[in-house]
Amino acid sequence: xxxxxxADTTVTTGSRRAGRRAACMELAIVLGAVxxxxxxxxxxxxxxxxxxxxxxxxxxxxxxxxxxxxYAAIVAAAVAGGLAWNFFFVPPVFGIRIxxxxxxxxxxxxxxxxxxxxxxxxxxxxxxxxxxxxEHQTAALYRLAQGLADSASVEEALAHATQETARxxxxxCHVVLAGADxxxxxxxxxxxxxxxxxIRWQSALETLRAAARPGTCAAPMTMDGWLHxxxxxxxxxxxxMSLRTDERGALAPEECDLVNAFADRIAAMVERxxxxxxxxxxxxxxxxxxxxxxxxxxxxxxLKTPLAVLQAAADSLSAALEPTGGAMHxxxxxxxxxxxxxxxLGRIVDGLLSMTRLDAGRYRxxxxxxxxxxxxxxxxxQVADLLAGHDVAIKMPPDMPSVRVDSGFVEQALAxxxxxxxxxxxxxxxxxxEAGLVDxxxxxxxxxxCGPGLPDGDTERVFEKFYRGPMAPPGGxxxxxxxxxxxMHALGGEVTAQNSHGQGATFILRMPVEVRRxxxxx
Amino acid sequence: xxxxxxxxxxxxxxxxxxxxxxxxxxxEAEGYTAYEASNGEEGLRAVVFRHPDVIVLDLGLPDMEGxxxxxxxxxxxxxxxxxxxxxxxxxxxxxxxxxxxxxxLTKPFHPAELAARLRSIRRHSPGDSGLPVFEAGSLRIDxxxxxxxxxxxxxxxxxxxxxxxxxxxxxxxxxxxxxxLLRLVWGPTAEGQSQYLRVYMNHLRKRIxxxxxxxxxxxxxxxxxxxxxxxx
Numbered sequence: 001x002x003x004x005x006x007a008d009t010t011v012t013t014g015s016r017r018a019g020r021r022a023a024c025m026e027l028a029i030v031l032g033a034v035x036x037x038x039x040x041x042x043x044x045x046x047x048x049x050x051x052x053x054x055x056x057x058x059x060x061x062x063x064x065x066x067x068x069x070x071y072a073a074i075v076a077a078a079v080a081g082g083l084a085w086n087f088f089f090v091p092p093v094f095g096i097r098i099x100x101x102x103x104x105x106x107x108x109x110x111x112x113x114x115x116x117x118x119x120x121x122x123x124x125x126x127x128x129x130x131x132x133x134x135e136h137q138t139a140a141l142y143r144l145a146q147g148l149a150d151s152a153s154v155e156e157a158l159a160h161a162t163q164e165t166a167r168x169x170x171x172x173c174h175v176v177l178a179g180a181d182x183x184x185x186x187x188x189x190x191x192x193x194x195x196x197x198x199i200r201w202q203s204a205l206e207t208l209r210a211a212a213r214p215g216t217c218a219a220p221m222t223m224d225g226w227l228h229x230x231x232x233x234x235x236x237x238x239x240x241m242s243l244r245t246d247e248r249g250a251l252a253p254e255e256c257d258l259v260n261a262f263a264d265r266i267a268a269m270v271e272r273x274x275x276x277x278x279x280x281x282x283x284x285x286x287x288x289x290x291x292x293x294x295x296x297x298x299x300x301x302x303l304k305t306p307l308a309v310l311q312a313a314a315d316s317l318s319a320a321l322e323p324t325g326g327a328m329h330x331x332x333x334x335x336x337x338x339x340x341x342x343x344x345l346g347r348i349v350d351g352l353l354s355m356t357r358l359d360a361g362r363y364r365x366x367x368x369x370x371x372x373x374x375x376x377x378x379x380x381x382q383v384a385d386l387l388a389g390h391d392v393a394i395k396m397p398p399d400m401p402s403v404r405v406d407s408g409f410v411e412q413a414l415a416x417x418x419x420x421x422x423x424x425x426x427x428x429x430x431x432x433x434e435a436g437l438v439d440x441x442x443x444x445x446x447x448x449x450c451g452p453g454l455p456d457g458d459t460e461r462v463f464e465k466f467y468r469g470p471m472a473p474p475g476g477x478x479x480x481x482x483x484x485x486x487x488m489h490a491l492g493g494e495v496t497a498q499n500s501h502g503q504g505a506t507f508i509l510r511m512p513v514e515v516r517r518x519x520x521x522x
Numbered sequence: 523x524x525x526x527x528x529x530x531x532x533x534x535x536x537x538x539x540x541x542x543x544x545x546x547x548x549x550e551a552e553g554y555t556a557y558e559a560s561n562g563e564e565g566l567r568a569v570v571f572r573h574p575d576v577i578v579l580d581l582g583l584p585d586m587e588g589x590x591x592x593x594x595x596x597x598x599x600x601x602x603x604x605x606x607x608x609x610x611x612x613x614x615x616x617x618x619x620x621x622x623x624x625x626x627l628t629k630p631f632h633p634a635e636l637a638a639r640l641r642s643i644r645r646h647s648p649g650d651s652g653l654p655v656f657e658a659g660s661l662r663i664d665x666x667x668x669x670x671x672x673x674x675x676x677x678x679x680x681x682x683x684x685x686x687x688x689x690x691x692x693x694x695x696x697x698x699x700x701x702x703l704l705r706l707v708w709g710p711t712a713e714g715q716s717q718y719l720r721v722y723m724n725h726l727r728k729r730i731x732x733x734x735x736x737x738x739x740x741x742x743x744x745x746x747x748x749x750x751x752x753x754x
Binding site: 300301307311313316320342346368369370396407408516 | 538540541544547548551582608611612613629630631632633634716717720721724735736737742744745
């Protein structure tokens, strides 16, 4: 695939042309030097004789070897020097034949020494170059690490990273972080940019992702004149670092190593900031959770304690008045009013507290295996005083299995619906309650009353907080149904309202449950 | 000896002074001699000095959790304890009952119900099988003969159903948690298997209740356990 071509193959084609030009240049330099020395020696040949001239050539070769020239240039200089010495100075002059044995020995020794010197010095220089290169890389990495460590935020760190990369590699650099959904996220920085970069992040990222096999790292790739490197951790690709390569040419192999090291450092930095951010988010959430729970518990305690006192005192007073036969005029009625008012207040406080908990998400679901008839029985028990005088008809399939659900939430929702049905129904009216399973995965509970039904278009509004229907009986704040909706949302279910075919309203609870049928013979 | 010493002694441990005053009045009216304590330490001391016959304990105490009071108390005393708390969470109730509370009532409460619960937990100490015959409404259990009758008719129960019924009858009036029931009937390894308990309870109810969907003898305490209702 074109886009998956590894970066270093482009490096070799790019540098080969530049290398050839440099070699020609070097050859010209050494040949010029040999020619100059030959001319000089020609002038002094009568004074020195021709043997020392070989030493002068050797000195020239040694000098050239210390210069930043390739090994081939040194060998070329040695050959040219040897030939020139033989041709111009060794008798017979202007001929390449060597007459004396001694001259031949000097000639061969000269070559051996010249090649050896060239070899040794170039190797030495190569070593030096490598060391300098490594030092340069280390320094660049150190500067990068230092800058990343000094940065106070991920944005600052990214800005520093791109600047350092652009400076080190002498080209434009751009870093973009992938968001949670894999698209370019909020973190991005560029350096050395001339104009807007035309980089196709998305496709580059996707290609890198596709190329990364599980457990391996995605390789850098070239696309649109940019070298794209994935910023990855062991688990995922965090973002993309792109270097412009169309103008400066591809990177040399050692530069590739360096740029990979850069990418690793930057990825580690991004991950560190991610982890820090995650940890502080968790801590903050825990802290606010704790504070909220304390406040809510406190408010709950402070509201309910006086209510409990009020209710218990009214009850005791009522019991104490019993034997007197209501000696005090109207005393029993008055106590009855206190009892009614306090239980009404109690229901409102309960509704408000439930609503607050649900709104703030301060609840923990505790699904347990339970039977639907148990839930129905305890919901009825909860609102027994309100249901007094109403006939509750229950319809349920005989083979209803056990379900796993937070029974407290369902019970509360059902109790609120029953209370609502009782409030809107005429006395003695029938309330029907139907239970069933849909697809063996959803529990459906349906409560129908014989009340006035819902006004047109109110099937949604009835669940709004503090909404009161036009036919609402006095006494109530319009929280019961919104609590039901909150409870259902918490359970991952829903509540809907509709008018029954005959008369009255029907409320339907539908929630996902786990179902387990146990053989009867168990 | 004055008549006071004949009266049962109740101890109220609660940090709310109004609740304490109210409970004291209600308990005195019920024929108890009532003492009060406003925190856990004081409450534990009062148990030592007053030898109460029954304790009403709040969970949210200023110096220690009510559950901690229970834990310490149960190390050396079996005096019946009724927990009276604002907390409605099933988990709180189960914890208190598993730690050895005899019953649980949430505030707001009716003093008459409180009195009835106190009577119930005082009358039967847990696991009490002193009587050879148990009767509640239409139900009659003859422990010696292992015979169960409903409305004069013999009812045949399996061994497990009978064991369930016996445990509930021996703890009549008080809640028996799922864990406790499972341990007593199936053994300690069955403690997490409450769904089987439900199945057997359904079978049992079909045999002894007139209308299993509206049980009159064994009431479900959702998420907590079951309670055999006290005969009227």
